[in-house]
Amino acid sequence: MAERIVPEISLKDFGNRREEITKQLLEAAEYAGFFTLVDHGISEEEIESQFAISKSYFGLPADVKGKIPHDTKTNNGWEYKAQLRASTGTCDQKESLWLRRNSQWPSDEDVPGFRETTESFMAKCAEISAQVLSCFAVALGLPEDHLRVANDPTQPDCLTQLRLIHYPASENAVGSWRAGSHTDIGCLTLLFQRDGEDGLEICPGRETHSSFAMGDTFTPLPAKTGPIVVNIGDMLMAWSDDRLKSNFHRVRAKDVGTSPARYSIAYFNQGRRDFVLQGPKKK
Template identity: 80%
Template structure:
């Protein structure tokens, strides 16, 4: 498969280059729904430190990881090959740890400095997210602070999460999906990858946030340590009256031979539960963030389609 062009956007000198950056972000979001960020303020060393914490957690015995159990009502905690994808009819071949600021966290006794380091990493993700969201807010005709306030992780009703993800090594995994085809339900996702741990594939071309139409052409997005892969989620697509595109993606096993371990880290801006979602042109009725999530999950599963 040929690689698709995914814009790389520098956030360097953001305050002085805001208009230029906004133009680049808007073009990428309207065309592809995916882009990468560089010069974003998180060093390669900081990213590698967070990956080291992630690897240390996933290397623990299952009974230790299970001390932070997955709670289906909050979607927080550790899950192992538990995410079913209607797109494939199978379970994703991965384990993950979902974290909110106010959720249960692994003990520092099991992974030293886990919470302090991870909360600091999340805070930096929020700063980067706020820069992007400020650009989208003004481009869509909202006040510049609007989408930032709607995704403020310091508020009690904020649903934003960090997800540490591990795809275990697999023999003869050709033809399987480490993560089945899906879109993200929330607003904006920041994804961190590591050199050589490939597998992510993207498929632009979706026209509405309720559409399940999917093209046949998926293109690989090579994994690199440093650049952040960013994609629009369904909620922001609805919030923009379908102007900003939330598109399909998946993680594919190697076609031949052993698929090695893959680690990724995703920061999901998922909005504040009681905040209203409605675009500037009011294409769709206003709903709360909490209700949007419920409707999206119900719609996706009831139609046997694709869920984040």
């Protein structure tokens, strides 16, 4: 199979280009499975600053990171090689810090500027998400603000989270799963990567034919600083009456040689507790 073309969509001049952007987003979500956003309003310098904060945090001793232990009830906090994947039967080879607006934060003493920088970054992710979700809402025949309001992170019942992720450098792990094949359970995911820290592979859901897409064709998506990789989650698939497909993806170690450390940042729009996930056709 030829390598998939992942559409690149510019959000430049959003107010005047809304109709054009909506068409591009819908086509990408329905047929390509994944797309990238450029001209989105977050500079490379701001992205690198957030990655620097993330790297500083993950560089702390385990007992310091453990001040914010992962809570299975809220899914907030630090976890280390603890996420078991049904697709592989093993835990992902990574550590991560899950954050919500009202969660516990690393102190400035441990990581100077952590909360200020990260809250600003999350606010910008929310603005971009609101633009994309408003386009999808109109395309699906819902009120323009329906998905935005249903994913409003300023509301106390919103489950939206930012996840800082670190895949440690690995030796003798050729072809192993740094993160096993899965779909995202939320609504819409924004993923930030860094130049040269590859490993993400995608398999659009419309082409999958087996559990967890095992045996299906995955395509590597090179990591670049700047563009945001976006995918639909299970929640938006439900809201769209299955029109928009939640897609399988994974992170794989290199086929040859040692896999260097990889850092990524994911912003998960995960909806509010008081909203029903039902599309116009009530499928």
